[in-house]
Amino acid sequence: MRRVAIVGVGMSKFGELWDKSFRDIIAEAGLMALEDANMESKDIQALYGATMASGKLIGQEHIAPLIADQMGFKNIPATRVENACASGGTALREAYFAVASGAFDIVAVGGVEKMTDVSTSSATTALGGAGDQEWELFQGATFPALYALMARRHMYEFGTTEEQLAMVAVKNHENAYKNKFAQFHNLITVDDVLNSKLVADPLKLLDCSPITDGAAVVILAPLEIAKKYNDAPVEIVASAQASDRIALHDRETLTSLKATQIAAREAYRQAKLEPKDIQVCEVHDCFTIAEIMAIEDLGFFKKGEGGKATEEGQTKIGGKVAINTSGGLKGCGHPVGATGIKQAVEITWQLRGEAEGRNTNAEIGMTHNVGGSGATVVVHIFKRV
Amino acid sequence: MESDGIALKWRRIPNRYRLVGSHCENCGTDFFPPRKICPNCGRKTKMVEKTFSGYGRIYSYTVVRTPTEEHKENAPYVLAIVQLDEGPKLTAQIIKSNNKEIKIGSRVKLAFRKITEDGKEGLIHYGYKFQVIE
Amino acid sequence: MASIVGYGFYIPRLRIKIEEIARVWGEDAEQIKDSLGVEEKSVPDIDEDTATMAVEAARNAINFAGIDPKKIGAVFVGSESHPYAVKPTASIVAEAVGAVPYSTAVDMEFACKAGTTAIQACMAMVDSGMIEYGLAIGSDVAQSKPGDALDYTSGAGACAYIIGKEGIADIKATASYTTDTPDFWRKQGASFPSHGGRFTGEPAYFKHIIGATQLIFQKTNLQPKDFDFAVFHQPNAKFPTRVAKMLGFSEEQIKESLVVKKIGNTYSASSMLGLASVLEIAQPNQRILVTSFGSGAGSDSFVIETNERIKTKQRGLLKKMLEEKEYVDYAIYLKNKRVLKSE
Numbered sequence: 001m002r003r004v005a006i007v008g009v010g011m012s013k014f015g016e017l018w019d020k021s022f023r024d025i026i027a028e029a030g031l032m033a034l035e036d037a038n039m040e041s042k043d044i045q046a047l048y049g050a051t052m053a054s055g056k057l058i059g060q061e062h063i064a065p066l067i068a069d070q071m072g073f074k075n076i077p078a079t080r081v082e083n084a085c086a087s088g089g090t091a092l093r094e095a096y097f098a099v100a101s102g103a104f105d106i107v108a109v110g111g112v113e114k115m116t117d118v119s120t121s122s123a124t125t126a127l128g129g130a131g132d133q134e135w136e137l138f139q140g141a142t143f144p145a146l147y148a149l150m151a152r153r154h155m156y157e158f159g160t161t162e163e164q165l166a167m168v169a170v171k172n173h174e175n176a177y178k179n180k181f182a183q184f185h186n187l188i189t190v191d192d193v194l195n196s197k198l199v200a201d202p203l204k205l206l207d208c209s210p211i212t213d214g215a216a217v218v219i220l221a222p223l224e225i226a227k228k229y230n231d232a233p234v235e236i237v238a239s240a241q242a243s244d245r246i247a248l249h250d251r252e253t254l255t256s257l258k259a260t261q262i263a264a265r266e267a268y269r270q271a272k273l274e275p276k277d278i279q280v281c282e283v284h285d286c287f288t289i290a291e292i293m294a295i296e297d298l299g300f301f302k303k304g305e306g307g308k309a310t311e312e313g314q315t316k317i318g319g320k321v322a323i324n325t326s327g328g329l330k331g332c333g334h335p336v337g338a339t340g341i342k343q344a345v346e347i348t349w350q351l352r353g354e355a356e357g358r359n360t361n362a363e364i365g366m367t368h369n370v371g372g373s374g375a376t377v378v379v380h381i382f383k384r385v
Numbered sequence: 386m387e388s389d390g391i392a393l394k395w396r397r398i399p400n401r402y403r404l405v406g407s408h409c410e411n412c413g414t415d416f417f418p419p420r421k422i423c424p425n426c427g428r429k430t431k432m433v434e435k436t437f438s439g440y441g442r443i444y445s446y447t448v449v450r451t452p453t454e455e456h457k458e459n460a461p462y463v464l465a466i467v468q469l470d471e472g473p474k475l476t477a478q479i480i481k482s483n484n485k486e487i488k489i490g491s492r493v494k495l496a497f498r499k500i501t502e503d504g505k506e507g508l509i510h511y512g513y514k515f516q517v518i519e
Numbered sequence: 520m521a522s523i524v525g526y527g528f529y530i531p532r533l534r535i536k537i538e539e540i541a542r543v544w545g546e547d548a549e550q551i552k553d554s555l556g557v558e559e560k561s562v563p564d565i566d567e568d569t570a571t572m573a574v575e576a577a578r579n580a581i582n583f584a585g586i587d588p589k590k591i592g593a594v595f596v597g598s599e600s601h602p603y604a605v606k607p608t609a610s611i612v613a614e615a616v617g618a619v620p621y622s623t624a625v626d627m628e629f630a631c632k633a634g635t636t637a638i639q640a641c642m643a644m645v646d647s648g649m650i651e652y653g654l655a656i657g658s659d660v661a662q663s664k665p666g667d668a669l670d671y672t673s674g675a676g677a678c679a680y681i682i683g684k685e686g687i688a689d690i691k692a693t694a695s696y697t698t699d700t701p702d703f704w705r706k707q708g709a710s711f712p713s714h715g716g717r718f719t720g721e722p723a724y725f726k727h728i729i730g731a732t733q734l735i736f737q738k739t740n741l742q743p744k745d746f747d748f749a750v751f752h753q754p755n756a757k758f759p760t761r762v763a764k765m766l767g768f769s770e771e772q773i774k775e776s777l778v779v780k781k782i783g784n785t786y787s788a789s790s791m792l793g794l795a796s797v798l799e800i801a802q803p804n805q806r807i808l809v810t811s812f813g814s815g816a817g818s819d820s821f822v823i824e825t826n827e828r829i830k831t832k833q834r835g836l837l838k839k840m841l842e843e844k845e846y847v848d849y850a851i852y853l854k855n856k857r858v859l860k861s862e
Contacts, residue, residue, distance in 0.1 A: 125453050134397060135418055136476045138500065139512070140449060140456045145464050148447035156445075156489050200464075201448040249466045249474040254445055402574075402615040436617075458565055458854075481564070483532065483843050497574040497615055498566040509602055511570065511611065 001100040005226035005233035005385060008037025008219035009345040014333035015183040017213040022058050022114040023070045029215035029338075030071035030110060037219045037229045041072030044219070045104045049080045050091035050111035051337035056126035058117050067110050071217075084130035085286060087111065088340020089241075089369030089378030092218065096239045096380075099220045111341035112215035123211050127336070130372035132247035144208055144287065146248050146373045148200035151289035153254040155202070157304065160292060162202050164307030166193035168288040169206050169330050171316055176327025178357035183212050183333030193288075207288040212333030216341035218348070226385070232352040238273075238381035240266035246375040255304075259377035260297035260368065267366070267379040268299070275299030278321055278381070279362035280350045282343035284370040285328040291315075294368055295323060298379070322360045325350060340369035340378065351384040388503065394510055401512035404495060406473065408435035417473040439495030441469040441515070446479065446487055455501045467493055467515055478514045485517040494518045521642035522686035523823070524652060525584025526795050528678045528837060529575035530782055533562040534844045535852045537671055543849045544666050551671055556756025560674035560783025562847055563660050565855050569598045570608045572677035573658035574615040576788075580654070580679040581616055583832060584686075591618035591681070592650025595640055596626050597633025597787045600660045604707065608658070618654065630703060631752055632813025633657060634678065634787040639693055639819060641682035652683040657787035664711035665858060672755055674783025678791035687829040688798060688807070691822045692739045696730035703814035714814075720758070723816045728752065728762050731818035732810045739822050743767035747805040750793040752812035753779035759793075768808075775800060781841055792837075794823070799834050803827045 010032025012025040020028075034041065049064040060066070064078035081091035088111035095109040115123045128137050131146060154160045170190055176182035188206060196205040219229075226233035242262035245251060252258060268274060275298060283298070285291035292306035300321050301309040309315060315323035326332045326346035329339060347365035349355040362384075369378045397418075399405040406417030410431040414423060417437055423430040446465035449456070456462070463479040465487075479487055480496055493515040500512040536559045541548035552558060563572070573596050581588055594616075596608040609624035618624075627633040627640075634657020641653025658677035663669035682690075702723030705712035715723070728751060736742060743749070749768045751759035756779050763773045776793035778785075785792055790811035797807055803825055810820040853859040 121454055124451075128453060132476075137453070138394075138510075139476050140452060140459070140462060140464055140478050140500070141476055142449060142452060144451065145447050145449045149445040149464070149466055152447060152489070153445040197450075198448070199451050201450075203447075247476065249444075249476050254466070398614055403617055480566075481532070481845075483845060497571050497578070498564075499568060499571060500566075509568075509570075511574075511615070514566070 002102055003223035003235060004096050004099045004220055005223045005235045006218050006344065006348050007221045007226050007229040007233050008033040008039060009217070009348045010036055011181055011216040011342055011345050012214055013181050014212050014214035014335060016116050018116065020213065022054065022060070022112060023066070025114065025213060025215040026067050026110055026112040027070045029217040030108070033108065033217040033219050039106070039219065039229060042074070043106050044073050044076060044108045046076055046098055046107045047073055047078040048091040048095045048107065048109045049078060050087035050109070050341065051080065051113055052082060052084055052087050053126040053129060053336065056129070057123065058114055067112065071108070071110070083376045084371035085284070085336050086340060086369045086371030086376040086378050087337045088342070089367065089380065090340070090376065092340060092344055092380065093239045093241055093378055095220050096236055099222055105222055105225070107220045108217060109220070109341055110215065110217045111338035113335035113337040114213050115211045115335060116213050120211060136247050142200065144200040144203050147287040147289055148203045149248060150254045150293065151202055154289060154293065157255050158307070160307035162194060163190055164311050165207055165288040165292065166190040167310045168285060168291045169193050171310070172285060172324050172328040172331035175317065175325050175358055176331025179327050179332060180356070182327040182331055183210060184327065184331050203287055203289070209286050209329035209334040212335045214333055214335035214338045214342070216338045216345050218341055218344050223385070233385045234348045234351045235383045235385050236380055237383045238267035238270035240270065241376070241378045244375050246372060248373045251374065255293065256297050257293060257370065257374035257377060259374055260294060260370070263377045263379040264298045267381050271381045273364065273381065277364055278366045279364055280322045280325055280347065280360045281366040281368065282326060282346050283323055283328070283368040285324060285330050286334060286370070288330070290370065291323065291328065298366070298368060317358055317360055325355060325358045325360060340367070343367035343369060344380065347382050351382060388507060391508070402497065404437040404439055404513060406435050406437055407432045415471045415473055417469060417475055437469050437471055441467045441493055443479070443487065443489055443491045443493060444468045444474055445489060463487055465515070480514050480516050482517050487517055491517045521645045521682050521690045522684055523680055523688040523690065524586065524683035524686035525580045525681040526679065526798060527576045527579025527581070527583055528676065528792055528795050528840070529572045529579065530676045530840050531561050531563045531567055531572065532843055532845055533564060533847050533855070534559045535562050535847055535849065539849055540671055554757070555671060556780060557672050557783055558780055560672060561676055562852050563675045563855055568602050569600045569658045569660055570602050570611045572675065573608060573612050573656045573679070576658065576677035576679040577612055577616050577654055577656055579836070580681050584681045586652055586681065588617040591652045591654050592622050593641060593644055593653040594618055594622060594624040595637035595654065596656045596658060597628070597637045598626070598658050599628055599630055599633070599786055600662055601626055612656065629817060630814035631786045631789055632811040632817055632819055634791045635811040635819040638680055638682060642690055642693065645682050645684065652681055655680045655682060657791045659786035659788055660856060661784055661786040662705065662712055665853065669714065672784045674785045676782055676785035676788045676792060678788040678795055680791065687832060688823050688825045691824055692735055693819060693821050694731055694735040694738055695817060695819045696727050696734060697817035698727070700816035702816055719814070723814060724754070724758055724812050725762055725765065727816050727818040728810045728812050729766060731820040732766055732808065735820040735822060741822065745806060746772060746808045748775060748797045748801070748807045749773050750776040750790055750797060750807065750809040752790045752810070753777060753793060754784045756780055796837055799837050801825045801829060803829055
C-alpha cells in the first residue's frame, strides 16, 4: 500500500451554532481545508462523509452526496460512514484505504453533526442509538449511565476518585480556553465539577461532554505528491480499528475498552512505535472516566493509574504526554460525526506547530475515537514529515 | 389506529418476562439475552432455549437522574449491571427496597414491573427489574 | 374435590397514613381511624399496576405450590383496575409465569369479589377434570376520588390461589348470592367510582354476605361454632366485625383475617388476602369460613378445611411483607396512582 499524508485541514467553530445549518458548517470546514491544501473543488476525487444521526436530528439521510455537492464536488463517489461517535475516525480510515490502495489520489473526509435543531431530549435520544436498543436503552440506560457504570467499577477496582475524574474536565477546559474553535472558553475548578448537578452517579454535569454543532474536514493525498499541496504534510503512519460487543454488559470488563487495547496494539505495530513515543494524543473523552480509561488502554499509563497520572499533571501540555490539547470532547465540544475528523485536524496543527497558544512541538501524535460505550474504536498515528 | 413497533417488542416478551435466554450445547455457554450464533463455536453452534433462575449479584450500578422521555416518570432510578448466577450479565433497574444496601456484590432477585408505556393510549411494556434481597 | 394447592400474595412496599390524607383535606384523623379501624394503606410504586402485582402474587403461589407452571390449565385475574379496558391482564400473567401456550385465560370483574369468583371457576374446572391446576388471582390498585371517604381506605395488593387436587386445604363447599344492587360503580371512561354512601351498608354489604353465608350453612349443615376462623370482605375493619357478630361469629374467630388495618381495602384481593393471612398460621384440620362481597352486588362463600399437608410448607411471608414499608406523602400517593396528571 502507498504511504498517505494529510495535505489540508479545516473546521468550523464548535458550539451552539443557531445561525448555521448542517450544510453551512460542512461547507465552511470544507472551504478552509481546500484553502489549506491549495486545491480547487474539482481536485477532489472521492468523498467520505461522517454523520451519526442526521436522520433523527435533521430528518436527512443520504448525506454523502449532499456534503459532496455543498462543497462543490461534482459527480464523485460519495459514501457515508456511520459508526456512532466513531463515525469520523472510521471515515478517515476508509479514506486512508482509498488513497493507500491506489484507487484514488485525492480524497476528502468530512465529519459533521448538527445537534441543536432538535430539543436536548431528542438529541440525547438520538445519541442513545449508539447503545443496545433492546437490552440497554429499553431498560432505562442512557450514555451517561453506561459510562457511570464503568466509572463506579473503575473506582471500585482501582480506587479512582471523583476528584481525579474532575481534573480531566478542568485540564480540558484549560486547553479549550486557548483554542478559538472550541465550544467552551471558561476555566473551571475541581469544585465546580464536584458541585455540578448529578447526571448519573457518580458522573455530574461537568463530567459530561456537551451537545454541539460542528464540522471538520481533512484532505488526503499520497505522500509522494503531498508537498505539491502543502509544505507541511502530516503522514498517517498507522490506522487501526477494532470492534466489541455493543452492550456494555456483554464486555469482558467494565474498566477497559478491549477494542482500544486491540486497535492501539495494531497501530503501534504498524508504525513500529511504542506508547512512550507518542507526544500528543486526542482521546475520546465523551465523559471524564473515558479519558482515564483511554490513557491506560492506549498504554501511556498502567491499568488503574490513569486517575493518579491525571492528578499529577502528566497529561497536561508539558507533561509526559499531552492529552486533548484541543480541549477534547469536553472542552472543544462533541458534534458526533465531526469529532473523529477534528481530532485529526488538531493533531495536524500540533505536528505543524500551528495550534496557536497550545503547541506541544510534537513530532508524533495519535487520535483515539470511540463509538458508543466502546463497540467501535479507531486509532490513528501521525508523524510530521 | 395502527401503532408502531409492536412486533419489535412483542418478540421479546418471553425474554423480558421470564428471562428466557439461550444455551450452546456445543460449548456449554449460557447467553442472556438469547442469540443465534455462539461466539465461541460459530458454525458448530447448537443453541437451545434456557430459562434463567432470576438470581444474581450487582456488578455495577448508577442512579439515572436525566433519563430519556419514556423513563422520566420513574426518575431517579438505580440502573445496574446484574450478573446472573448462571454467568451472563444484563442491564436492569433495581427497585427500591427497605434497608437493603445497593452496592457491588448485593444479591438480587427477579421482579416484574412496567418498563415503558407508549403514551396514554399505547401499549404497556412490562419486563424485568431486580430487587435486593438478604 | 378441589383443594388449595398453593397461595401467594404481593403488597407494595409504600404506605400512606390516615393522618397524611386527613391533613390534606382538613379532617380529623383520630376520628376517621376510629370509625374505620384502619391506620394506613398500601400504595403502588409508579412502575407497579394490577398486572405487575398479579404476576408477583402468582409467582409466589407457584413457588409455594412447587408445581410446573406449564400444568396450569386456566388463568383468571379478577380486578376492577385492569390496565387495559380491552386486552386481558390474564394473558400477561400467563406469559409471565410460563403457563403458556396451552391454557385458557380470562379477566373477571365483579368489583371486590372478582377474585373469589375466579376461585369458583377454577374449582369447577378442576373437579370436572378439565384442568389439572387453575390459577385464580385478585389484584387491584383500588380506585377512589381524592377527598372522598374511600380515599382513606383504597389500598393496593394482589393475592393468588392455585386450585388443584390434594392441596393444603380442601374447599368443601361454595355458595353465592347475587342481585342487581347499585351500591358502588364506575362507568366506562369515568375517572373515579361513585357510591351510595350509607346504601353500601345494609342493602349491599350486609345483605349479600349474610345471604351467601346462610346459604352455605344450609348446604353444609354447619354453624359458626363449627369454624376456627371466619374471613369476610374488608372495606374497613368495622363492617367485617359487625357482619361477623350478626352471623354469630366471635371477634376471636375473625381477628387473624383483618389485614385491612394495615393495608386498607385491596378490593379484589381483600377477602383472598384475609384468607391467606389465616392460612399463614392455621394448623391442620381447622375449618375456615370465607365470604367475599363485590359491589353490584354479590357474595361468594366457601367452607375450607386445612389438612396435614399445610405443615410441610414454608409460611410466614405475609408478616415479612407487611413489615417492609416506607411512608409517602399525599402528592407522591397521587402521582403513583396516576391521579396527578401532567398532560
